Amino acid sequence: MDEIDQATVIESRLKEAARQIHAARYLTAFTGAGISVESGIPPFRGEGGIWNRYDPSILDLAVFMRHPERSWPVIKEMFTSFLGTEDRTPVAPNAAHRVLARWEKEGRLKSLITQNIDGLHEAAGSRTLVEFHGHCRSLTCLTCGRALPLTADTTAADIPRCPCGGLLKPDFVFFGEGIPPAALADSNDVASRTDCMILVGTSGVVYPAAAVPLLAKRNGAVVIEINPGPTEYTRRMVDVFLPMKAGEAFERLDEMVLSIAESRA
Ligand SMILES: [Zn+2]
Structure with missing residues (x-):
């Protein structure tokens, strides 16, 4: 045509x-x-996508629970691309x-x-x-079930934790996790x-x-x-x-x- x-x-x-x-x-x-x-917002798949640079298994629930220090850098990169940062216009x-x-x-x-x-x-x-x-508005403690809103404070630590010491998981669906x-x-x-x-x-x-x-x-x-x-x-x-x-x-x-x-x- x-x-x-x-x-x-x-x-x-x-x-x-x-x-x-x-x-x-x-x-x-x-x-x-x-x-x-x-x-x-860059697409996850394809050129420039997050999964071109990281192995998707890094956001597997079992990997996250065992090696949160591997998963968190990717999670933070996702949050930054959605929410923007001080030197980057927030997406609209x-x-x-x-x-x-x-x-x-x-x-x-x-x-x-x-x-x-x-x-x-x-x-x-x-x-x-x-x-x-799911969504990125909050995180849930894998130990006590408490939900905390996503703020710059929540993610300031290398591995964000609940006041009870438990691991905080963002409320979006991980690989290997049910809908x-x-x-x-x-x-x-x-x-x-x-x-x-x-x-x-x-x-x-x-x-x-x-x-x-x-x-x-x-x-x-x-x-x-x-x-x-x-x-x-x-x-x-x-x-x-x-x-x-x-x-x-x-x-x-x-x-x-x-x-x-x-x-x-
Ligand atoms: Zn907790």
């Missing part, structure tokens, strides 16, 4: 996606690391996060499932949020209710998260995918594929949905 054809195809797909979004009775979204790339939500948060406020988006632990959906104002892989039961139950519930799910910035390779859109599809949902290139999902189950950056796609969809709504008012 030449460029003009490609642009025409994308334009007609955008229109179809906007039509489906406007018609949906239970619109949901399922997001992954790709939605935050435009906010300046981009247009994709903002449109999703506003659609929720307007009652258009019923639920948002994210695999991200960067806190950007929350920062944008999303509240009906299922955090599939929080409430998050699993909530995402199954969302996947069984939704009639239109937008996949954003996720490639369908990390299980069990990757199964959520499959469940939605099996239950009859229309699936819209926004990713720069095709993924595991694209050919298998996607109804409308938008090969675009997330922020740009959501800005266009937002305009188009609004103009459909106005034309029918």
Whole structure:
């Protein structure tokens, strides 16, 4: 396809996606690391990614419990990339996060499932949020179960510890650790209710998260995918594929949905 054809195809797909979004009775979204790339958060996988420089097993729960001194430098690097530091601008939500948060406020988006632990959906104002892989807001003591908020103080030590002396584990899901039961139950519930799910910035390779859109599809949902290139999902189950950056796609969809709504008012 030449460029003009490609642009025409994308334009007609955008229109179809906007039509489906406007018609949906239970619109949901399922997001992954790709939605935050435009906010300046480096993807974990691929060039420059954290897993190019560290062995992922360093965030295995068993390794963390035995060798916290190996895991903590990576954890701190993750926190820094999400929260920014004094010499680095804190990361901020981009247009994709903002449109999703506003659609929720307007009652258009019923639920948002994210695999991200960067806190950007929350920062944008999303509240009906299922955090599939936990979050970075707090740490839990592996000895007494006490939860402490994440602050610069909590992570000042080489190996942060609870006042009881126990090891503090950040509340995001480690490798070898189960998905929080409430998050699993909530995402199954969302996947069984939704009639239109937008996949954003996720490639369908990390299980069990990757199964959520499959469940939605099996239950009859229309699936819209926004990713720069095709993924595991694209050919298998996607109804409308938008090969675009997330922020740009959501800005266009937002305009188009609004103009459909106005034309029918
Ligand atoms: Zn403790």
